[in-house]
Amino acid sequence: MRRMTARPANAHQARLLRLLRDGGPNSRAQLGDQVDLSRSKLAVEVDRLLETGLVVADGLAASRGGRRSHNIRLAPGLRFLGVDIGATSIDVAVTNAELEILGHINQPMDVREGPVAVFEQVLSMAAKLKASGLAEGFDGAGIGVPGPVRFPEGVPVAPPIMPGWDGFPVREALSQELGCPVMVDNDVNLMAMGEQHAGVARSVGDFLCVKIGTGIGCGIVVGGEVYRGTTGSAGDIGHILAVPDGRPCACGNRGCLEAYFSGAALARDATEAAQQGLSAELASRLEAGGGLSAVDVAAAAAAGDATALDLIREGGNRTGQVIAGLVSFFNPGLVVIGGGVTGLGHTLLAAIRTQVYRQSLPLATGNLPIVLCELGPTAGVIGGARLISDHLFSPA
Amino acid sequence: MRRMTARPANAHQARLLRLLRDGGPNSRAQLGDQVDLSRSKLAVEVDRLLETGLVVADGLAASRGGRRSHNIRLAPGLRFLGVDIGATSIDVAVTNAELEILGHINQPMDVREGPVAVFEQVLSMAAKLKASGLAEGFDGAGIGVPGPVRFPEGVPVAPPIMPGWDGFPVREALSQELGCPVMVDNDVNLMAMGEQHAGVARSVGDFLCVKIGTGIGCGIVVGGEVYRGTTGSAGDIGHILAVPDGRPCACGNRGCLEAYFSGAALARDATEAAQQGLSAELASRLEAGGGLSAVDVAAAAAAGDATALDLIREGGNRTGQVIAGLVSFFNPGLVVIGGGVTGLGHTLLAAIRTQVYRQSLPLATGNLPIVLCELGPTAGVIGGARLISDHLFSPA
């Protein structure tokens, strides 16, 4: 199959493509209800889109009391690739043009092995998805990496946990390999876009999406658009001061949030607690697995282990304190908590909520939902697909 | 003179009006260089603007090597009113359509006396400006109040330091009294707009504007637009936690930034220090004035008083810590420090800079200027004029 070559010629076409992406197949008449164009104009634009092959006719719609209308849908052969490179694993998924996941693979991989090794892995995962018959090729790909990105160029800049990636032309390299347009963004921003598209943030204009994984980051959405900051490092809240003169952090400072709570910090604290004999549950898990991770803590907490619960609660308190500050500053309409430690679930959420509701002013918290991420590991890949589709579905 | 009744009929006209506002008188040809319209189209739109009376011909421009062109400028009779209601004083200014200040009055007034008394004062100040011949009437007014505002309606919501103002229809009431369109916003946002229009932030898209006055607030500008948050309380950073389990704050919590540094806190700390005999300088000022304010501290510091300098430094450190967090989160291109305590000047600035540059990550601070406000007390009123002119110079 020929890959997507055409692009919408004007803002109207772009608008229509996005409506079809977000609302699925639609009749001309239904589209007309949403876009405020004259029938003739709409017909012309739809015809042009049909010509380009971006959309196709798709049978007849149900009658609304008169003549049945012909449905229009995005070309069913379009395929987007969503790639979410985490610190310790990689998610790759194929979606159709409506951003529905057709296939999803996850594989462990340490991002510190460097861009070349990681890309090899990503490409082999993409090939696997292709081989399973889900796609004959990709029309675009959206990639998330766990660090700041100079967005227009798609290049990581000074990523603390990704040595060897600084300045690597991710966008260009991957675009070459995959033979399709590629956009690169921070993994947290992708998660935010995913939740915005298909998750809890669907109808919210301004929200924060806090991702607690190996590190801690925060996606910022302003007026429906991801805000990336002047140098692309907006949302990097892991190194906000949580405890004055506190623990040393890998970044060289003391008392950073990440030094107290993150996948890494939690694993370390749990190991320590186990070794000190504070928790039989954790100790047995340490012995069994040879090490502890956030997942073990979550399991121990689920089993009712007091030490694990304390660890989670304390971390949640610190995180909540920082989030409370952000809520005062940013006054979002929603806060989403996600990332690898969502397994910690409601214990964590309760601790965060307590802090935020206690510390921020009533005007900011009065109607502020703080909720867990809805999509889990698929948020990132859906966000990736969304990122590239937003790019492709805009006027050339 | 007839007041401004017409409004730009389309986006092109609005664009032209803003260009004339920001760039002053311009020839048709110069305008043409900036707007990317065909000559004829431009001529048509300009003619229409001339018809409405919003712009007028203004003599001949200098030759650029050929026929001299006729200059166009905004109607010289247009007058905007900028009002900045602070916690303890009111600033009112008239500007022309280019937002140049023609007259500016400041008067002390406690905002807690309530909206009715304050409005009386504002109206009498406006009348005074009119009487001095600077304006025959006002075409629009922009008002800043020291608390959160529901922006679309122009109504203060739950303002902590303005009892009696909650829900008062500021916009409507003032519009009625002045007989012109009115827009209401938070005073900090106005300051940010002022600095953006005529101050240090002229060419920066994303920046923060921290105002340290009686309280502490922060204007947030994203992509050239003020960001107000979901309920209009964005930037309310005075009650961010600065010291865990610290001093009690008026808001009911402990350790808020405002409890440690603001005009009020500074005055209190200075008085305490004077009474404890820590500083002869401050003590003599306390005796002379019957009380101490931030201004006294500034004067004492300027005179080299060690205690005053310490107070400023410590406050700057706390403020800097909070700002450091915001910088990590928001990754602005500029941070402006302003407000009543700017008199504290470079001691304060140095302390803030030290904290931010030390605590935030290099990527965010690498090219981040942290500067003092350039416009001082005029920032607010210019921002007010800018607010209403932005409103009036947009398509109806």
Add this chain to the structure above:
DNA sequence: GAGACTTTCTCCACTGGGAGGACAAAGAGG
């Protein structure tokens, strides 16, 4: 000071896109 060259401004004919009505097609319902 005359002529050549530039720039600005106005006028005008042409073009192309869009609006909206008329009409045909297709179905629902009685």
Add this chain to the structure above:
DNA sequence: CCTCTTTGTCCTCCCAGTGGAGAAAGTCTC
């Protein structure tokens, strides 16, 4: 089978915008 509704197509009219031609008003060189 007839009427009413909805959808889709076609066609004409209108108008805004483009861009060229040329006049007006300068500057600059010789």
